Amino acid sequence: MSNGASRFGSMRAADTDRIQMAQLLTDAAAQGLLEMSEYEDRLKKAYAAQTIDELDRLSADLPGIATTAPASGPGRPAPSTLLLAIMSGFERRGRWNVPKRLTSVALFGGGVIDLRYADFTATDVEITSYSICGGQTILLPPELNVDVRGVGVMGAFDRDADEGSPGAPRVTIRGFSLWGSVGIKRKKRKAQQ
Template identity: 65%
Template sequence: MSDSAQRDSSLRAADTDRIQTAQLLTDAAAQGQLDLAEFESRLTQAYAAQTFGELDRLSADLPSIANIRRGACKPAPSTVLLAILSGFQRRGRWNVPQKLTTFTFWGGGVVDLRYADFTSPTVNIHAYSIMGGQTILLPPEVNVEVGGMGVMGGFEHNITEHGAPGAPCVRISGFAFWGNVGIKRKKRRAGRVDEVA
């Protein structure tokens, strides 16, 4: 993304431009420049923005980040989280990869996307639980598609609310065998965005 002075504000923005603006807003919230309500409102507007002008207006009053522009937005590397007779937690601020695989065997895990930075407009989570359990926590604005199944276990499919237009889509697939994959929408807690929930 180039400096706003060098680009036409009427040009249409791409998914990567919206993701970069979302990351800039997260930086501002982490520095205490935006409270939680204002951050969530601007984040929803960033994902719905169609032009560079709309995106630039969302950070124009944030002097410490308004002039920061990043290079091309690239998805974080694919990641595998394992819990074999143990556990894993991915919480707080972290870069969500385009592909994430989670596996629990006689263990448990938590993947919390509420404070994370999305690096791709689509995130594919492959979740597997065998005699174990895991929970995936989603922020209110993301869209979600669930396609997993449970065999003598549970794979939640009851996420009915839609996210914000243009927000990242999280696709969750996999299976649970004598285990559970829980999927929940959960609001962010008041306080700084970079705090671990």
Template identity: 65%
Template sequence: MSNLTPRDATTRAADTDRIQVAQLLTEATAKGRLELGEYEQRLVKAYAAQTYEQLDRLTEDLPEAAEASHRRGASKPAPKTLLLAILSGFERRGRWNVPGQITTFTLFGGGVVDLRYADFTSANVDIHAYSIMGGQTILLPPEINLEVRGIGVMGGFEHNVDGTGTPGAPKVTIRGFSLWGGVGVKRKNRKPGGPEPSVP
């Protein structure tokens, strides 16, 4: 049950409040308290929520809500991330904190950035993706908003990505280029049971 006063309940929520509730829902799902379908329904509602009351309704039956201070606190974005694959590879999968800026670079190598099970710490995420005679794939869940600005020179930089995202959900902007390489961008549904195992 919410402890909000009527005045608090109608106070407009900020992006940071929505992100914190999304993290709380992800934690509850990881512990098996929510099935995948219900988790995704609540997640869409959390991103669309306008008030604290609407956010509270999505978490009031979860023990995690009592354990965490998930509203009115300034959310601290994760630090910038650099992922390199030079004659090698990188993978960022499973549950991890997505920063506001990620730079990926592949040279005679490959990489995967999977955002489907990750915790966003910023409402806007810039990914600078570069592939030179290498390749990388960026996977997004259905609700994330997307803008792709990259270019391919004798290579590919995928722009035709299915789906439109959910109003209020974080926005990912992908920039960069590929030279004799490729940057793939795909929406992919989550699977019951959590993230797919990493490929060695």
């Protein structure tokens, strides 16, 4: 962590420290060092951690996983991104860096934004989704906090997004659908083969 020395262990953890630990745990799960259920349990604890000590304990038993911040560290959010599907489709799946602002447009097309395996580079993320005669699906992991503010006009914009875990990133989803849909679904992660 940013202050990984043991004498700093009781220091309060910053959002960047929690995000970095989430990324380290994701690395460990991808390498097969953690079962999916244990990964999700540790991830919830990482987002709820108040001190550096609590974060360090989450990776202490993982061989070869660095617990100190690299020089480049997760200091800046990924750049804003536009996902566009005009009579076509887009998919954002697997491991990718979620920007602070993401805009998606489906015009006579469709798309999938899967946040279950993604690395968050900011604690507050804004997704603006527009679907016109098209459809989009946004897949959320169980711990993510979500605020939905979209509108469907002769179409659908899901509003079913319950609270996640304390301290986990918050995603605000806004936008509209016209003769289309924006579906928002919570889905557990699958074990990696």
